[in-house]
Amino acid sequence: MTRIEIGERIRRLQARLAESGMQAALLLMPVDIFYFTGTRQNSALWVPAEGKPVLLVRKSLVRAKAEGLIDDIRPFPSSKELSALLGREGDKVGMTFDAVPMAQHAWYSKVLPGRTFADVTMIVRELRSVKSSAEIEMLRHSAEMLVSIFFEVPTFLKTGMREVDLAAEVEYRLRRIGHEGYVRMRAFNQELFGGMVVSGGAASYGFFDGAVTGKGLSSASPQGASLDAIRENEPVLVDFAGVFNGYIIDMTRMFVIGRLDPELQRAFDVSLEIQEAVRRAMVPGAIGEEIYKQAAAMAEAAGLGCNFMGMPGEQSRFVGHGVGLELDELPLLAQGFGMPLQAGQVVAVEPKFVIPGKGAIGIENTFVVTEHGGERLTGLSDEVVEL
Secondary structure, eight states, X not given: OOHHHHHHHHHHHHHHHHHTTOSEEEEOOHHHHHHHHSOOXXXXXXXXXXXXXXXXXXXXXXXXXXXXXXXXXXXXXXXXXXHHHSOOXXXXXXXXXXXXXXXXXXXXXXXXXXXXXXXXXXXXXXXXXXXXXXXXXXXXXXXXXXXXXXXXXHHHOOTTXXXXXXXXXXXXXXXXXXXXXXXXXXXXXXXXXXXXXXXXXXXXXSSSSSSXXXXXXXXXXXXXXXXXXXXXXXXXXEEEEEEETTEEEEEEEEEXXXXXXXXXXXXXXXXXXXXXXXXXXXXXXXXXXXXXXXXHHHHHHTTOGGXXXXXXXXXXXXXXXXXXXXXXXXXXXXXXXXXXXXXXXXXXXXXXXXXXTTEEEEOBEXXXXXTTSOEEOOOSOOSOEEO
């Protein structure tokens, strides 16, 4: 990341603010601040529609100055000083209402009297969704690192080991090569512990908005790997994010010790067909909802509609999600998402099926939207690995 790239990001935001009739944006989410400054410190970023941005840092000012790629980085002032520093009365100020707590909104409304706050969530998220060549290279690096660990799974997957044991082996190896661990999510009430290992028939039930959730370790942590043992001839789904330099890649592969049930193998074959259809459709101008509908129709035509993207009755209504600095970025290949795709957006495509009593099966790879369809970043064979 360079000052030139950060400057261009700021200019694009300023242009959108001006188009929307806003005088400034006040960004409080750390991931947004990192995107527009290059540092993730406890701070607030003021971006006027005209003029230079200001980063106000609570902690650590020393590190923010060392890392930050904007000129004006200063200590967070007293509340009495803020009003004179940040705009003036009558200004319309953007704030990301999707993620800023009401208490923060109320506090800034109090210390910045006369300002009107408006939602800039979609402006910020749309800008962040289109990745620069430098960002794509960072995502490519994350993919290479994650693939290197998936490649090792057959060397340590054994009958009788618990799901959590296998997950721990993957986590250990990822951390050894620099995986940062933070899998940031923007959606309210969503959490993720880096990835999951799910085996056997009890494969998908829980709060997480995904096709496969896993049992987890308790009712307080009802998602991800469990204490269940991995048995022969049952599918083992390994779904992990790789996070390097803040950028997240997402990937799923299937393993089995023995042979896969024919019904699960057929569902897997359908998932590959759906993935390829989605990949071809990922061109600029394509509509995310239409791509999802095509995927759902293919599942239905295969007689697997009620198993697509979750347990019957608890299905997720998407087949792909944007990734970048957060796991749930735009765009979505989902029901109700009508925005056209743009070149440079990066999407994790994950057609999966859950067959009650038999297990979860599917694939996930991360692609860049291009004029020729999705360009794949996760370069590892899709085929089920039989041990």
